[in-house]
Amino acid sequence: MNLIGNRSVDGGNTGNNGSAGSNDVYDVAILGGGIGGSMLAALCARHGVRVLLAEAQMHPRMAIGESTIPQTAALYRVIGARYDVPEIDYLGKFQSVRQHVSLNCGVKRGFSFVYHRPGEEPKPKECTALPTLTPPVGPDIHFYRQDIDQYMFQTAIKYGADGRMLLKMEGIERGGPGWILTSSKGEQFQAKYLVDAGGMNSPLSRKFGLREEPCRMRTDTRSAYAHMIGVTPYDKVGPPRSEHGLLYPMHETTLHHIFDGGWMWVIPFDNHPDSLNPVCSVGFTLDRDKFPDTGRPAAEEFAALLERFPGIAKQFRQARLVRDWVKVGARLQWSSRQVIGYRYALLPHAAGFIDPLFSTGLAMTITFVGSIAGRLIEAARADDFSTKRFYYLEGWLQRTLDHFDRLVYCSYVSWADFDLWNAWFRVWALGNILGALGPITLYLRYQQDRNPALLAEVEKPPYRGLAGIDLEEYAQLFEQAGAHVDAFREGRASAKQASEQIFRLLADFPLSPKQVHIADPAYRSLNDWTLPKMIRIWTWGRFFAPEKVRRLYFQIKTFTYPTYVLRDVWAELAKAGRTSWALIRDIASAFNLEWKHRRYDPIAEARPVPMQPEELYKELDVPYRAGVKKEESEPIVDKARETVVPS
Ligand SMILES: Cc1cc2nc3c(=O)[nH]c(=O)nc-3n(C[C@H](O)[C@H](O)[C@H](O)COP(=O)(O)OP(=O)(O)OC[C@H]3O[C@@H](n4cnc5c(N)ncnc54)[C@H](O)[C@@H]3O)c2cc1C
Numbered sequence: 001m002n003l004i005g006n007r008s009v010d011g012g013n014t015g016n017n018g019s020a021g022s023n024d025v026y027d028v029a030i031l032g033g034g035i036g037g038s039m040l041a042a043l044c045a046r047h048g049v050r051v052l053l054a055e056a057q058m059h060p061r062m063a064i065g066e067s068t069i070p071q072t073a074a075l076y077r078v079i080g081a082r083y084d085v086p087e088i089d090y091l092g093k094f095q096s097v098r099q100h101v102s103l104n105c106g107v108k109r110g111f112s113f114v115y116h117r118p119g120e121e122p123k124p125k126e127c128t129a130l131p132t133l134t135p136p137v138g139p140d141i142h143f144y145r146q147d148i149d150q151y152m153f154q155t156a157i158k159y160g161a162d163g164r165m166l167l168k169m170e171g172i173e174r175g176g177p178g179w180i181l182t183s184s185k186g187e188q189f190q191a192k193y194l195v196d197a198g199g200m201n202s203p204l205s206r207k208f209g210l211r212e213e214p215c216r217m218r219t220d221t222r223s224a225y226a227h228m229i230g231v232t233p234y235d236k237v238g239p240p241r242s243e244h245g246l247l248y249p250m251h252e253t254t255l256h257h258i259f260d261g262g263w264m265w266v267i268p269f270d271n272h273p274d275s276l277n278p279v280c281s282v283g284f285t286l287d288r289d290k291f292p293d294t295g296r297p298a299a300e301e302f303a304a305l306l307e308r309f310p311g312i313a314k315q316f317r318q319a320r321l322v323r324d325w326v327k328v329g330a331r332l333q334w335s336s337r338q339v340i341g342y343r344y345a346l347l348p349h350a351a352g353f354i355d356p357l358f359s360t361g362l363a364m365t366i367t368f369v370g371s372i373a374g375r376l377i378e379a380a381r382a383d384d385f386s387t388k389r390f391y392y393l394e395g396w397l398q399r400t401l402d403h404f405d406r407l408v409y410c411s412y413v414s415w416a417d418f419d420l421w422n423a424w425f426r427v428w429a430l431g432n433i434l435g436a437l438g439p440i441t442l443y444l445r446y447q448q449d450r451n452p453a454l455l456a457e458v459e460k461p462p463y464r465g466l467a468g469i470d471l472e473e474y475a476q477l478f479e480q481a482g483a484h485v486d487a488f489r490e491g492r493a494s495a496k497q498a499s500e501q502i503f504r505l506l507a508d509f510p511l512s513p514k515q516v517h518i519a520d521p522a523y524r525s526l527n528d529w530t531l532p533k534m535i536r537i538w539t540w541g542r543f544f545a546p547e548k549v550r551r552l553y554f555q556i557k558t559f560t561y562p563t564y565v566l567r568d569v570w571a572e573l574a575k576a577g578r579t580s581w582a583l584i585r586d587i588a589s590a591f592n593l594e595w596k597h598r599r600y601d602p603i604a605e606a607r608p609v610p611m612q613p614e615e616l617y618k619e620l621d622v623p624y625r626a627g628v629k630k631e632e633s634e635p636i637v638d639k640a641r642e643t644v645v646p647s
Pocket residue numbers: 031032033034035036037038054055056057063064065066067068167168169170197198199200201202203223225283347348349350353355356358359360361362363365
């Protein structure tokens with residue numbers, strides 16, 4: 001039979017979970033088949049939900065959002081295991097992406113920041129870095145998004161979603177079982193629930209006027225980005241390692257060139273010997289006050305930045321564009337007054353965006369997707385899509401966006417002075433470490449105990465908080481440190497005073513592993529996570545850390561981590577052995593059994609999704625509204641239409 005996706009050309013359905021044809025009713029229609037929409041479709045379809053996944057463009061297509069962070073990567077593992085979708089698990093570390101997904105992605109062994117002043121070479125002592133994790137829990141990845149998004153789209157179809165490309169939904173009306181959707185070609189579809197995964201161009205925001213005008217975020221920046229080849233590794237042209245002292249080569253990290261009023265990213269995909277991709281992602285983001293848009297083309301602006309910062313220019317002498325600049329001259333930020341409504345939800349990138357700084361978009365997306373998927377699966381089973389099932393996510397997302405806005409805004413302020421940045425950088429780094437520790441702990445404990453209930457804990461505080469924001473002590477530190485940055489901005493404190501105050505807060509913070517040297521300004525490259533260091537941190541966490549840290553993050557037995565290390569080493573050796581053997585065999589023999597690949601096995605039935613007890617969700621489902629105390633904040637629901645009314 002001739003097939004398109006999981007449908008036959010004559011409209012028959014072959015999806016293993018019984019997806020609907022276009023005349024039938026879908027439980028969920030997802031508008032947007034990027035990484036977020038496709039992951040959600042895969043999770044839901046895997047558990048029997050009838051999903052329509054509509055993508056306006058054709059995969060592979062260019063997408064931005066290329067750098068993961070340890071918390072994103074760890075969440076891919078937890079969510080992949082929780083929903084029994086290993087394809088999402090594979091996205092959780094460089095080795096498994098290289099082995100299972102694409103050789104076009106780069107490795108990310110850290111975040112490096114080089115501070116620049118106009119007309120000057122950077123000072124080696126003004127470079128800072130945070131290493132990402134090492135095997136078996138890292139390193140992170142530079143996603144070549146066109147490959148990743150296509151892979152996830154196909155995964156969704158594999159599990160039974162009705163995935164269709166070149167299907168742009170233009171008509172969105174309430175009706176039928178919930179929604180009647182009309183494509184640009186006039187095809188009609190019906191669905192009970194609608195998820196807007198359309199990213200920046202969010203169709204539901206436009207329909208219901210959900211975007212806040214003006215956007216509520218403090219960050220106010222603009223951006224331009226492109227793909228290039230011939231970008232010289234900064235390790236060749238920047239300050240030598242003997243002087244800057246960062247632990248990892250900068251070309252193996254996401255490199256941030258920072259300066260007063262903006263920053264530039266360098267995300268290489270070509271930075272390991274197995275890479276098949278010569279491309280490097282490059283972009284800049286500028287404070288609109290300090291660098292107002294004069295309407296010049298992005299290429300000219302880029303050239304002007306290189307002229308202004310000779311230390312950056314060296315890296316781009318041989319660089320040539322392989323994909324033209326995309327310029328967002330208007331404000332880069334957007335926000336929504338509502339993300340959950342009657343029978344609809346907006347994924348994070350449709351609901352709001354701050355800035356690419358610190359690469360938090362994918363972390364928000366996977367956390368949201370991991371939470372809403374379970375709710376949709378239960379709603380579809382009960383045929384009850386009432387708003388209260390989903391309302392928790394309204395608060396979770398709005399609060400997370402507000403947090404990242406503050407984080408990014410303070411960073412731009414801190415770039416006026418290196419010492420202040422060196423202090424604020426650590427506030428971010430600490431949140432990053434604490435945030436990642438949560439899902440890593442859960443995943444390792446799951447490996448050790450094989451208790452699926454542990455995977456549902458990812459929705460509990462503090463684990464559900466990105467960048468550590470649900471850990472009370474850290475939230476407090478963040479607030480206080482932010483107040484010192486404000487004091488500097490308002491001229492109430494010098495940069496030196498503000499940074500000293502922040503270092504004092506960091507020194508007094510009781511929950512940080514001492515081995516990270518978070519409060520020592522001389523340690524500009526924070527701790528790496530190689531095995532000897534991990535053993536020291538584990539020993540601290542297991543036996544010497546405060547009780548809260550031991551309970552939350554270090555209930556991992558002595559042999560769990562080393563076993564995981566050995567398993568990963570074995571996987572790499574087995575792969576090397578298999579490919580070498582295949583070569584030798586092919587020289588000598590025509591016969592082989594490679595066609596008997598596991599991929600042709602029928603898909604096994606999914607394990608049930610572990611969920612938190614009902615009671616706990618009730619407790620968590622208290623929405624967050626800026627400036628309103630948690631206990632005073634109630635969902636505002638118009639009972640007649642069960643519409644969540646915007647505040
Ligand atoms: C400049 C920039 C840099 C970024 N860098 C990072 C980073 O380094 N790390 C990180 O974690 N995050 C980053 N992000 C955020 C990241 O891009 C997003 O979090 C991520 O792409 C969200 O994925 P998504 O699938 O929800 O949306 P998208 O990737 O935007 O996909 C949306 C899809 O919806 C489709 N679509 C739109 N309208 C319709 C319609 N009506 N019908 C059908 N289909 C439709 C589009 O064709 C598109 O394929 C960055 C964002 C920007 C803007």
